[in-house]
Amino acid sequence: MQDRGFTLIENLVSMALLVLALTTGMALFHNAGQVGTLVVHKKYVAEMVNAKIEAIRQQSYATIASVAAQDIVVDGLDAQMTVAVTEIDDPAGGAKDYKEVDVGITWTEAEENGPREIIARTYIAP
Secondary structure: OOOOOOOHHHHHHHHHHHHHHHHHHHHHHHHHHHHHHHHHHHHHHHHHHHHHHHHHHOOOHHHOOOEEEEEEEEOOEEEEEEEEEEEEOOOOOOOOOEEEEEEEEEEOOOOOOOOEEEEEEEEEOO
């Protein structure tokens, strides 16, 4: 007997494999879009944190102080920027004291449950 064409089972298996491949491809495409958006948001936040640190470095030493959380917008997302300043007393006593400055931005991505945060720290001496 000569085989002509595919059987019903072979067609069903090939269709199942095709559906699996297409579903996986669509999920990969969707996740790639989310990762791309997250990378852009992280870039914007990192640039904003660095700009804030540079602005603080331009201030006189005496005026550097903690700031209450500020509501900001990062690429359409609501976020909060915090500036925490801690005065450090050098235990060695020989060196001058300095200030530790932490600048952080916290935001939540559109399709995520938990917040994301980027914090940068710098030390400023008089």
